[in-house]
Amino acid sequence: MTFTRYAIYFAPPAAADWTQFATSWLGWDLEAARACAHPRVDRVDVAAVTEAPRKYGLHATMKPPFRLRDEQTVEALSEACAQLAATQSPVTLDGLEIARLGRFLALRPLGDDTSLNALGAACVRDLDRFRAPALQAELDRRRANGLSAEQDANLLKWGYPYVMESFRFHITLSGKLDKPTLATVQNALQAQLAPLLPTPFQISDLALMGEAADGRFELIHRYALSG
Structure with a gap:
């Protein structure tokens, strides 16, 4: 199958109870590549509040979506992902x-996130040779939201503003809400x-x-972290 863009995610383990609930909450199963029924929740229109993040599935972004360079292949990207994962150890948080997060809801990690941030930086840096440069329209769209000098530098260098020092690991659960x-x-x-959330929380x-x-x-x- 041909894809328009690629990304590196943390995708929660499919068999976990919290993953199954949160996947149905969003309404898109990225592992099975199919829509799924929302849970019924009193006083909440689940389909409406999850419309914006639904297409991404339950995930945390490690390297944001990018178009593949013309001279690169998906097979080479996959091999590079395997090589990267082999150098990285699993990350455990509390x-x-x-x-x-502003006007939307997300899952955020508890505990020391130093190793997690280092993993995110490695994903952005070590796989960047596969990313086609951002189009001017993409740069303009990102800048329209207002960026700091650091975020704008990230946008130019890495194609996305919220990476490296501006990275905040999160698993999105809603769109913007009043x-x-x-x-x-x-x-x-x-x-x-x-009540279903894991303690501790591990990225493996x-x-x-x-x-x-x-x-x-x-x-x-998926590529196991085995470093």
């Missing part, structure tokens, strides 16, 4: 919490998802993802 809806949804997730592999023609992301392969 757990996950449901947090507000304050009343934000509170209602957070309370619902606190009741239904929070990286996932190569592909964006299909319909804009939805699918799992291509």
